[in-house]
Amino acid sequence: MTDSPLPFAVMSFRTTPLAPLFLLPVTLAPEPPHFTPLQPDLLAAGTSFTNAAADYDGDGDLDLFVGFGGAPTRLYRNDAGTLVDVAAAAGVNDARGVRSAAWADYDSDGDPDLLVGFAPGATSVLTLYRNDAGRFTNVTANANVAVATGGVRQCSFVDIDGDGDLDLFVAFRDRANMLFRNTTNHFVEMADSVGLADARKSVGALFLDADEDGDLDLLVANQDGDANSLFRNDGARFTDVAEALGAQWGGRAPRLVTNGTVRPCAADVNGDGHFDLFFANYGPNGLLLKRDGVFADASATWGIGTDGRYDTCAFADIDHDQQLDLYVNGTVTGGTSYPDFLYMNGGDRFTDVTPVNITALQADHGALWFDIDRDGDLDLALTGAQPAGMHFVLRNDLPAAIARRSLAVRVVDGQGRATRAGAEVRLFAPGTRRLLGTRLMDTGSGYNAQSDMPVHFGLAQRKPVDVEITWPRRGTRQRVMVRNVAPARYAGTALVVKVP
Numbered sequence: 435m436t437d438s439p440l441p442f443a444v445m446s447f448r449t450t451p452l453a454p455l456f457l458l459p460v461t462l463a464p465e466p467p468h469f470t471p472l473q474p475d476l477l478a479a480g481t482s483f484t485n486a487a488a489d490y491d492g493d494g495d496l497d498l499f500v501g502f503g504g505a506p507t508r509l510y511r512n513d514a515g516t517l518v519d520v521a522a523a524a525g526v527n528d529a530r531g532v533r534s535a536a537w538a539d540y541d542s543d544g545d546p547d548l549l550v551g552f553a554p555g556a557t558s559v560l561t562l563y564r565n566d567a568g569r570f571t572n573v574t575a576n577a578n579v580a581v582a583t584g585g586v587r588q589c590s591f592v593d594i595d596g597d598g599d600l601d602l603f604v605a606f607r608d609r610a611n612m613l614f615r616n617t618t619n620h621f622v623e624m625a626d627s628v629g630l631a632d633a634r635k636s637v638g639a640l641f642l643d644a645d646e647d648g649d650l651d652l653l654v655a656n657q658d659g660d661a662n663s664l665f666r667n668d669g670a671r672f673t674d675v676a677e678a679l680g681a682q683w684g685g686r687a688p689r690l691v692t693n694g695t696v697r698p699c700a701a702d703v704n705g706d707g708h709f710d711l712f713f714a715n716y717g718p719n720g721l722l723l724k725r726d727g728v729f730a731d732a733s734a735t736w737g738i739g740t741d742g743r744y745d746t747c748a749f750a751d752i753d754h755d756q757q758l759d760l761y762v763n764g765t766v767t768g769g770t771s772y773p774d775f776l777y778m779n780g781g782d783r784f785t786d787v788t789p790v791n792i793t794a795l796q797a798d799h800g801a802l803w804f805d806i807d808r809d810g811d812l813d814l815a816l817t818g819a820q821p822a823g824m825h826f827v828l829r830n831d832l833p834a835a836i837a838r839r840s841l842a843v844r845v846v847d848g849q850g851r852a853t854r855a856g857a858e859v860r861l862f863a864p865g866t867r868r869l870l871g872t873r874l875m876d877t878g879s880g881y882n883a884q885s886d887m888p889v890h891f892g893l894a895q896r897k898p899v900d901v902e903i904t905w906p907r908r909g910t911r912q913r914v915m916v917r918n919v920a921p922a923r924y925a926g927t928a929l930v931v932k933v934p
Contacts, residue, residue, distance in 0.1 A: 466787040467752050467776070469814060469828035472806070473517055479505065480823030485800040485815050486879070488537035488546040488886035490524075491568045494927060496804050496887055498815060499548065500825050501532025507550065515807035517827065525570045526563055530555055536884035538591030540564075540577070540600050541619045542851045546886045549579075551586030551604070559586050560604065578621045584609045588639040590877035590884055592650060592855045594667075596908040600853055605636035605654060629672040634660040638697040640878040641856045642709055643906040644679070645727065650856045650906055653681070655713065657694030662713070669909070680729040684713030685720015685739055693717035696765075697881065699747040701758050702872035703736070703779065707860065709874060714744040714762055737783050742772040746881045750803040750812045752830060754839045754892030756871055757781060765798040766819060772798075774816075792828070796820060802880040804887055808926040811837040812890055817881070839896045841921040842888035842928035845875055845903055852886055854933055858904040859889050864918050870899060888928040896921055905933040 471477070481503035487496045495512040502508075506527040510517035521527035526548060534551030541547065541564060548563045548570060558580035563570035574580050585607030591600040595615065602614040602621060610631040614621035625631040630652065638655035645651060649667040656662050661682040665672035676682040686693040697714040704710065704723060711729055713720040718739045722729035733739030738760075748761045757779040764772025774797055777784035800817030806827055807813065814828040830837075841861070845854045855877045861870040873889035893899070901916040914933050 466789050468831040469789060469792065470831055471791075471826045472515075472813075472829050474824075474826065476517065476519070477826050478824050480818055480821045480825075481505065482817035482823065482825040483532055483799045483819060484535050484881050484883045485802050485817050485825065486535040486537050486883040486885045487802060487804045487815070488548075490537070490546055490548070490565060492545060495808055496806065498804075498806075498827070499526070499535050499537070500800075500817060501535055501550065503819070504531050505529060507532055512806060517806075524568060525572075526550070528552070528561070533586045534589045534882040536589040536591055537886040538600050538855070538884065539852050539886070540591060540602070540616065542599055542849075542853065544851060546852065549589050549591070549602070551589050551882065554583045554585075558582065559584050560589075577619060579614060581612070587637045587882050588878055588884075589882070590639055590641060590855075592641045592877050593853050593907075594641075594650060596649075598847065598853060600855075603630070603639060603641075603652065605639045607635055607637060607657070609633065611636055611639075611654070628670070629674075630665060632663060632674075634663070635694070638695065638714075638878055638882070640698050640700055640876060642700050642874055642876070643856065643858070643911070644709070645675075646708075646911070648906050648909040648911045653698045653700070653711070655684070655695035655698045657696065657716065659689050659691035659693060661688070662695050662698070679727075680731070681711060681722060683720070684711070684715060684722065685731055685733045686713070686715045686717035690717065695720075696745045697747050698878070699749055700874050700876060701749040701760075703758060704782070705757065705869065705871075707869050707872050709858075709872070712738075712747045712749075712760065714747040716743050717741060719744055719747075719762060735783070737785070738777065740775065743767050743770070744772065745799050746801040748801045748803055748880065750890065751871075751892030752776075752803075752812060753778070753832065754811065754836050754894070756892055756894050760784060761801050761803070761814065763797050763799070763801045763816065766796065771796045771820075774798075774801075795824065795826065797823070797826075799881040800825070800883065802883070802885065803890070804885070805842070805890065809834065809837045810840040810925060811892075838925060839893040839921070841891045841893060841899065841901075841919065841924060843873075843891070843901060843903075844888040844928040844930045845905075846930060846932055848932050848934040850930075850932065854905060855884075856906060857933060858906075859891075860902045860904070861891055862900040862902065864898050864900050866900075893921060901929065901931065903931050903933050 531553030613625040664676035797816040
């Protein structure tokens with residue numbers, strides 16, 4: 435397929451009004467990025483909700499799963515930047531409403547498997563597909579993850595107990611959340627026994643070491659006026675400390691039934707090496723900066739507290755200036771289509787640089803950054819719930835020289851298995867502690883989705899860096915350092931770091 439012609443390739447330029455030169459210098463707003471839709475005919479189907487990326491066939495590039503409101507799901511195999519729908523041949527073309535998707539190597543055999551969360555129907559709302567050399571086998575019953583009914587939202591695979599395999603957390607909109615412990619590829623539900631059977635109206639969820647004490651905590655976003663929860667991992671049980679840490683409302687009005695949080699994201703927004711929190715809300719969006727171990731609302735000072743209805747937050751360094759930019763997509767509700775925003779990070783404030791071709795798309799729900807063409811920069815995959823919508827992949831048109839200023843890092847365990855979701859990756863100038871960037875291998879990318887892909891760093895210069903991995907495990911923060919990594923060696927691929 436060919437790239438889309440105008441108007442999709444139109445750029446918009448936003449500048450401040452010119453002041454008289456003898457009064458004020460001329461200040462130009464950041465130039466907006468430019469995105470070109472790829473294969474727009476193939477990716478034109480609407481009523482799509484969630485998307486997730488992984489290299490399911492092991493050929494070195496990222497493939498894409500897309501779930502719809504009732505049309506057959508699609509699995510796009512990535513053939514050197516061209517997407518081919520292989521869902522039917524792979525055995526995952528279910529014609530049922532999808533609400534969640536997660537890629538993860540649950541059986542530790544070296545390839546990513548796929549969990550799909552469906553709308554309620556005749557069979558389980560969870561379906562687990564084992565990846566057998568690119569063909570998928572339904573193992574829901576054998577794995578013991580069948581759930582008869584429920585409003586499935588976020589599904590997250592993470593090694594919660596530090597035993598080397600991936601456990602499964604599932605957030606529900608209308609019933610208590612569930613936690614399945616993985617015992618040799620067979621799951622046992624145990625949420626109530628560890629304090630995670632929360633019956634609030636949950637949507638998004640994210641695992642991270644929020645208190646930096648060496649284990650993975652759980653941030654859960656709740657709707658309909660319910661407070662968000664931040665469950666501190668105390669070993670045998672989890673304790674909700676959201677209020678004590680300032681994270682319970684995420685920038686929205688307390689206890690307002692028309693407000694709620696859909697998606698939480700963790701990112702080092704201000705470059706201090708600690709993970710801040712962003713909340714995509716029904717109501718004002720919220721940015722909470724981590725200061726002295728607690729989270730302080732900085733939404734207004736950073737220009738990010740837009741009031742509306744938002745479903746997804748997705749951070750990425752889109753212009754390779756070593757600062758994390760932010761995509762927030764609005765939903766369609768009550769007859770109103772809330773606009774998407776692409777915010778560029780200026781170091782102490784975000785600036786709206788949304789190109790007009792994105793504004794016109796009315797995308798909502800899924801938003802995912804991934805490098806489809808392996809050119810070094812991150813491209814944008816969107817889904818749209820409108821019947822006449824789309825599920826576009828938009829190529830980031832950075833100049834080649836700038837796109838190559840990047841490094842992708844993949845973290846695996848000592849056997850090379852992808853069981854390290856929740857790991858932290860930091861880059862430093864060689865031989866120093868001068869921080870160049872911080873990333874989280876997150877468990878809640880996109881809308882109700884978990885991808886299996888490297889973390890991405892944009893670089894101001896294509897010079898060697900030191901790469902530090904921090905892995906929270908059973909009360910310790912284990913660290914691995916790889917020194918003098920030359921980004922040019924990993925162009926089109928990723929540095930793979932093993933964490934025992």
